[in-house]
Amino acid sequence: MRKKEFNGKLDVLSKDLEEKIKEKEDLENKKKEVVGKIEEYEKRLEELDKTKEEKGKLLLKGTKKELAQKARSFEEDVSKLQESVLSLNSEIDALNKKIEIIDQRKTEIKNNIENKTKEVEEHKKSIKELKDSRSKFRDELKALMTVEEKMTGKMKDLTIKRDQIYKKTVTIENELDKINTRIESYYDLISRAKYRLPTLEGSIKEFDEEIKLYNIELNESEKLPNVESLKDSIKVIEESMKELEPVNMRALEEYEHQSERKNKLDDDVKHLKDQKKNLEKLVTEITEKKTERFYEVFDAINKNFKSIYADLSEGGEAELIVENPENIFDSGLTIKARPRGKKILRLSALSGGEKSIASLAFIFAIQRYDPSPFYVLDEVDMFLDGINAETVSRMIKQNAQDSQFIMVSLRKVALKEANHVYGVTMTDNGISEMIGNIDPSTVSPKGEFKIQGGKTIGAA
16 A cells, blocks of 8 residues: 555655656747847847947937937837847846756655655565565464364364273273282182181091991082082183283283373373464464554544544434454454434434445545545545535545545535636537647636537636
8 A cells, every 4th residue: 555655745846846847848948049139139139229329320420319219219119129038138137047946856856766766665565575474374363273273173182082991990990999809809709718628627636537427428518518529610610810911911901001091191191282272372373463453554544434433424424333342353343434414323324415425534534544545436526415526626625635535526616726628528429529728717606607619618
């Protein structure tokens, strides 16, 4: 935007310089013409002096009265020529002063162009740096958002795996508890069997002796187990316990492995949460900076809008309102205006002329904050009354000091404030035709003008 502004100013200065150079050339030509006239008049004076002397000699031969009349006639001619010479000399002095002023102005314009050119180059450099920075930040933000998405997905996967491992760990722990319970019951059973074994051996011997003593015969089901069979049973139980021992060791190893894996996953989840927190903090900082910059520009434009609307509406009030302050970047903008003597209304509820005033005030408010070098306005005064149309034209004239305006208008009051006026008409065959570059000084107070013989003439 600033680049366009400086380019526009450079174009204006270049055109101004060309006009000054042309004006200087015209003055130089005019000066040459005046010097030529002076030389011509001086020659005529010399010729008159010679003629005067010759005529004086001849007149000496004439009458006294004739001599006096001719002498007066020559003196009058000489006096007129001398006055013409003085007038031309004064004109030459004035032209020399004008040329000197134009030379000074030309030098100033050249210096100004050089300064503006340097400023343009500096601004180009700044714009390039800002664009590079903006592109870099956008890429970084995009990369960070991509990383955040990947981290979020990875964190979800790790959370699922962690839960699965946790469930598996719980299952293994439950199995370990069951196995340990069985082992403890086996140990208890063996311990009690070993403790009772000597007593049982003694009792069995006593029972055997009594059976032999009394010659008692027992059925197979009633016979007591011998000691060897009991020992064999104990060995079987011990062997069963030994078979359980490898299962127990694998379960413990698996438990330790899964515990280590769970701890690692917990660390990864914590690291990802920290990264997510940092990314959220960075996004928050960027959003805060964008919001701060938005309100900085918005407040400045809103201030300009209030001031300009008051000037255009002769005392009315208006303001810009963000529709959703909680989410300004997806929000709209509402214009509320109160024309003088009326209540506050939204833009959609205003009349055509009131809408035009509010819209133009908004455009001028943006222009005052960040001017553009070039504007095209197409019949913006169509719905305005004469007073408002004239007010708008004056404001455009004022803003034209910093920017160039091309305004299409059918209103006569708009012509009074224009620097250049081009008339366009439609011929009988339907083709538009330019009727001339109208001199604004020839336009009447009512904005009327006449075209005669292809030449612009002011209205009577």
